[in-house]
Amino acid sequence: MTTTDYLIAAALILLVIPQIRGMRLTARSLVMPIVLVGAAAAYYLKSVPTQGNDVLLDALCVAAGALLGVGCGLATRLERGSDGVLIAKAGLVAAVLWIVGMASRTGFEYAATHGGAHAIADFSRGHSITGAGAWTAALLLMALVQVLARTAVVRLRAARFNSGHRPAALAV
Template identity: 65%
Template sequence: MTTIDYLISAALILLVIPQIRGTRQTLRTALLPIVAVAAAAAYYLKSFPTEGHDVPLYATTLLIGAVLGIACGATTRLSRSADGVAFAQAGAVAAALWIVGMASRAGFEYWADNGGATDIARFSRDNLITGAAAWTAALLLMALAQVLCRLAVVRLRTHRLTPATRVAVRA
């Protein structure tokens, strides 16, 4: 992993800080995680192979990302301020799920660069995965699914709030 790789991974993981502090649900706060993942995709994604079993790999990582994102969104506390703007705050469970999802990708990359390459190559060969480009695409799809599903759940739950409603999901 290069210094840039560490910085990108750290930035994605550290997106949990505003979630823990709590954020007003505005277009800007909705777009920040999407832009961060899109920037990572622009940096890393060189190709999107679809041969062998690459597509099932993508489906699996999309599902994992979606489950993590839905769980993050479902365990985020929501309220509406006096001015009517929704406020979302991640508790311990939501924050942990975010960190697990984002850090697992960094951990996979670190493992691949530090002793795991042979195991990954063997697994890829045995399961007809075309190689590093497929793994890169799969992990980026996982991140995107996590971000979009968390956002969708929080936004859907936000629309159910009335000005006086306070959702008390303790995480």
């Protein structure tokens, strides 16, 4: 992993801090996480391999990202600020799910470049995954879907909150 890789991973993991402190639900707070993950995808994603079981790997990672993102969104509290603007605050479960998703991808990349490449290559051969490009695409899709799913769930809950239905966060 390069210094740039570590910085990008840290930035994505640290997106949890404003979520815990509480984010005003504005256009900026909607766009910022999507732009950051999109920038990471643009930096790393060169292609999406579709041979062997690469598409299955993509589907599994997308499903994992969706589950983590929906869980994050459901475990986020909504409250109205003193100025009337909605604020979304991630609770412990939401923060843990976010960190698990982002850190698992970073951990995989670290393992791949620090002694785990042989085991990953063996697994890939045994499961018809074509190589590093397939893993990169699948893990980036997982991150993008996690962010999009969390954002969508929080925004849908906010719309219901604003319409008078007060959806509660998951009890933790």
